[in-house]
Amino acid sequence: VSVSDLAIVAALVFGWGTLSARLERLDVTAPITFVLAGLLLTHGPLAFLSVTPSRELLKELAEFTLALVLFSDASRVGLHELRADAGLYLRLLGAALPLTIGPR
Amino acid sequence: VKVLNWQIVLYAVLSLTVIRMAPVAAALVGTRLDRATIALVAWFGPRGLASVVFCLLALEELGSPAADHAAAVITITVLLSVLAHGATADPLATRYARHLARQAGQHADAEIPAEDLVFGAGGLTCSPGRPVSA
Numbered sequence: 001v002s003v004s005d006l007a008i009v010a011a012l013v014f015g016w017g018t019l020s021a022r023l024e025r026l027d028v029t030a031p032i033t034f035v036l037a038g039l040l041l042t043h044g045p046l047a048f049l050s051v052t053p054s055r056e057l058l059k060e061l062a063e064f065t066l067a068l069v070l071f072s073d074a075s076r077v078g079l080h081e082l083r084a085d086a087g088l089y090l091r092l093l094g095a096a097l098p099l100t101i102g103p104r
Numbered sequence: 105v106k107v108l109n110w111q112i113v114l115y116a117v118l119s120l121t122v123i124r125m126a127p128v129a130a131a132l133v134g135t136r137l138d139r140a141t142i143a144l145v146a147w148f149g150p151r152g153l154a155s156v157v158f159c160l161l162a163l164e165e166l167g168s169p170a171a172d173h174a175a176a177v178i179t180i181t182v183l184l185s186v187l188a189h190g191a192t193a194d195p196l197a198t199r200y201a202r203h204l205a206r207q208a209g210q211h212a213d214a215e216i217p218a219e220d221l222v223f224g225a226g227g228l229t230c231s232p233g234r235p236v237s238a
Binding site for chain 2: 024027028029031032035055058059062063065066069087088091092094095096097099100
């Protein structure tokens, strides 16, 4: 990861910070923006990013980010609400999820 | 992953729709949730980081040729999910909020004792919890 790569990513985050309110009103979310930016900056004529992360690094990064996201989501769920809707979650996790995954 | 054929795209679309929505709808049969709520719960299963982690795990454990097909499907599914769930989150949340407000109005009508319902009997003509237009 070079300095220019870090600068580009920092600029992206800064750009999103300044424009997010306006873009989100147009239903352009952070995931849409950053996936698109990632595609444009690594493929085609605008491929200014020179990072080629190894699969191991990518996995570590994805796992770490997932842990952060899940933790921040979970910390916002009140225990009280969780208990009130427990039956619902039991149905979704106990019935809907196995049905979706299906028998293998 | 460079193979992109219509079967991969079709499976990605199906996995975002019927493959998730039908089981969720089936699992919620018999709850007191109305159709709009079930539809919302069924639709909003965004595929993102968790799928990416599973994809990387599959590539790591199974190796490149074996996991390539799954990786292609997961990639397309996540990309579609980012677009579809992102673009519909706000409009559908707004619609659902309006739906809830309408329903709350109906419930308020229904809670008024019958003898007090001299005017505004609209709440009695449709069963509570089932909006006229969902």
